[in-house]
Amino acid sequence: xxxxxxxxxxxxxxxxxxxxxxxxxxxxxxxxxxxxxxxxxxxxxxxxxxxxxxxxxxxxxxxxxxxxxxxxxxxxxxxxxxxxxxxxxxxxxxxxxxxxxxxxxxxxxxxxxxxxxxxxxxxxxxxxxxxxxxxxxxxxxxxxxxxxxxxxxxxxxxxxxxxxxxxxxxxxxxxxxxxxxxxxxxxxxxxxxxxxxxxxxxxxxxxxx
Amino acid sequence: xxxxxxxxxxxxxxxxxxxxxxxxxxxxxxxxxxxxxxxxxxxxxxxxxxxxxxxxxxxxxxxxxxxxxxxxxxxxxxxxxxxxxxxxxxxxxxxxxxxxxxxxxxxxxxxxxxxxxxxxxxxxxxxxxxxxxxxxxxxxxxxxxxxxxxxxxxxxxxxxxxxxxxxxxxxxxxxxxxxxxxxxxxxxxxxxxxxxxxxxxxxxxxxxx
Numbered sequence: 001x002x003x004x005x006x007x008x009x010x011x012x013x014x015x016x017x018x019x020x021x022x023x024x025x026x027x028x029x030x031x032x033x034x035x036x037x038x039x040x041x042x043x044x045x046x047x048x049x050x051x052x053x054x055x056x057x058x059x060x061x062x063x064x065x066x067x068x069x070x071x072x073x074x075x076x077x078x079x080x081x082x083x084x085x086x087x088x089x090x091x092x093x094x095x096x097x098x099x100x101x102x103x104x105x106x107x108x109x110x111x112x113x114x115x116x117x118x119x120x121x122x123x124x125x126x127x128x129x130x131x132x133x134x135x136x137x138x139x140x141x142x143x144x145x146x147x148x149x150x151x152x153x154x155x156x157x158x159x160x161x162x163x164x165x166x167x168x169x170x171x172x173x174x175x176x177x178x179x180x181x182x183x184x185x186x187x188x189x190x191x192x193x194x195x196x197x198x199x200x201x202x203x204x205x206x207x208x209x
Numbered sequence: 210x211x212x213x214x215x216x217x218x219x220x221x222x223x224x225x226x227x228x229x230x231x232x233x234x235x236x237x238x239x240x241x242x243x244x245x246x247x248x249x250x251x252x253x254x255x256x257x258x259x260x261x262x263x264x265x266x267x268x269x270x271x272x273x274x275x276x277x278x279x280x281x282x283x284x285x286x287x288x289x290x291x292x293x294x295x296x297x298x299x300x301x302x303x304x305x306x307x308x309x310x311x312x313x314x315x316x317x318x319x320x321x322x323x324x325x326x327x328x329x330x331x332x333x334x335x336x337x338x339x340x341x342x343x344x345x346x347x348x349x350x351x352x353x354x355x356x357x358x359x360x361x362x363x364x365x366x367x368x369x370x371x372x373x374x375x376x377x378x379x380x381x382x383x384x385x386x387x388x389x390x391x392x393x394x395x396x397x398x399x400x401x402x403x404x405x406x407x408x409x410x411x412x413x414x415x416x417x418x
Contacts, residue, residue: 001402005395009377032379032390069401083296090292093377093394138400162400168218168302170241178403181241182396185302186214187389191347191371192278193210194387 003041004064006031011061012096023054073098075135077160079151080142081106081114081121084166088140089116102134107147124154131158138162145169152177212250213273215240220270221305232263282307284344286369288360289351290315290323290330293375297349298325311343316356333363340367347371354378361386 010030014022024035024042031038042055045067065071076094078085078101088094089101104121106112114121122130130136139155141148141163148167155163155177162178165171173179219239223231233244233251240247251264254276274280285303287294287310297303298310313330315321323330331339339345348364350357350372357376364372364386371387374380382388 001399002395004402005392005398006379008398009392009394013378030379067402067405068398069403069405070398074401083292083299087292087296088393091393093392094397097394097398099397137404138397162404164397164400169222170215170219170239178400180396180400180403182391182393183214183218183302184297184300184391185218185306186211187391188303188308188347188373189214189217189277189279189306190210191373191387191389192283193213193276194278194389195346195371196276196278 001068003031003033003037004068006033007038007041008061008064008068008070011057011064014057015061019057021054021056027055070098073100074137076101077103077105077127077131077134077136077139077155078142079105079124079127079139079155080166081108081111081116082142085140085142086116088142088166099138101140103130103136105130124151127151127154128158131155131160136160138164141165141167141171143167152179210277212240212242212246213277215242216247216250217270217273217277217279220266220273223266224270228266230263230265236264279307282309283346285310286312286314286336286340286343286345286348286364287351288314288333288336288348288364289375290317290320290325291351294349294351295325297351297375308347310349312339312345314339333360336360336363337367340364340369345369347373350374350376350380352376361388 007027010027011022013030024038028035028038045063076099078089081104085104101119104116104119105124105127106121107124111121112123137160139160141151143151145167148165148169148171152163152171152173156173160177163171163173165179165181168183168185171179216236219236220231222239233247237244237247254272285308287298290313294313310328313325313328314333314336315330316333320330321332346369348369350360352360354376357374357378357380361372361380361382365382369386372380372382374388374390377392377394380388
């Protein structure tokens with residue numbers, strides 16, 4: 001799945017550069033993998049490439065967007081109006097990929113009522129109502145670990161479908177909710193592990209893995 | 210590797226709670242995996258557990274820290290004093306794990322000369338000298354995609370060993386440099402892919418995968 005995201009990122013770059021067709025080798029270089037891997041991955045979703053011509057950029061891009069669940073915009077709630085929340089709110093690729101942050105929540109009375117780009121920061125007790133009214137599908141948890149489970153419970157009860165969890169703790173959710181955990185320490189430790197175990201070896205197993 | 214990080218996080222939580230020994234089941238729950246997986250992973254690095262008693266928390270924690278390359282502090286340079294850079298600079302787990310940001314670089318003249326917690330923001334032309342003087346091992350790239358390759362080249366030339374890359378682009382580095390890519394869009398798309406393909410299914414393949 002991560003490689004598909006990286007192929008899409010490569011295709012978007014190529015489109016901005018005005019490229020209309022791309023060889024598997026060139027797409028592989030943009031995604032940090034091999035041409036054989038590109039051909040294998042894309043063949044799983046139907047045959048897009050033409051021998052000797054490569055892949056047509058716009059249709060492959062559309063197909064990947066559809067596979068990745070990006071064919072329609074996704075309405076997102078941000079929990080936590082701290083520094084990580086602010087960084088995510090302003091992260092341009094989210095908007096480009098159709099993720100729209102339509103609600104922001106925080107527990108700090110100092111922050112409640114402020115607006116970020118037209119979106120009001122609301123108190124957590126308005127969470128359930130707002131999620132339903134704004135038809136929020138996905139929540140981003142950019143809050144401390146100790147608040148994460150309580151917020152996850154409220155989100156699940158409000159009918160959220162997916163959670164991107166930046167809180168450094170494992171949250172328990174019903175089977176109807178999909179969770180993806182992002183822990184910055186884990187990412188940095190994947191790097192130090194690689195430094196320790198194979199100093200002169202290739203890449204750590206990040207998004208390229 | 211990612212699971213080892215999550216076990217370490219779980220052991221740190223347990224230690225804070227005053228727990229001295231832990232069963233594989235309890236550790237598995239904190240890391241979002243199974244007891245069998247915990248036992249299998251840990252057996253690869255020697256036998257820590259005692260049947261019926263579980264794992265002794267402090268020695269297992271020390272061993273995992275060593276395996277993950279955390280036995281000594283790591284000196285880190287932050288490239289990019291924007292919102293993502295600020296969020297990372299203040300991220301408590303980095304400090305707790307022994308990652309010390311000893312240098313910050315930015316190209317914005319408005320930011321150069323300011324201090325974050327005693328660390329001056331420097332211009333990029335001081336990068337090579339500073340990396341050597343401060344004995345920086347790891348760089349965190351929190352900069353736009355178009356600047357990433359140029360900075361990676363400078364870092365590699367200055368003798369950096371590892372790069373945690375938040376720029377949404379694949380960077381090319383010599384074999385002596387380890388790169389781990391973190392792309393927030395990829396993480397969010399792993400979630401929408403899971404929503405699209407298996408609405409009522411379990412977790413996406415994040416750090417738990």
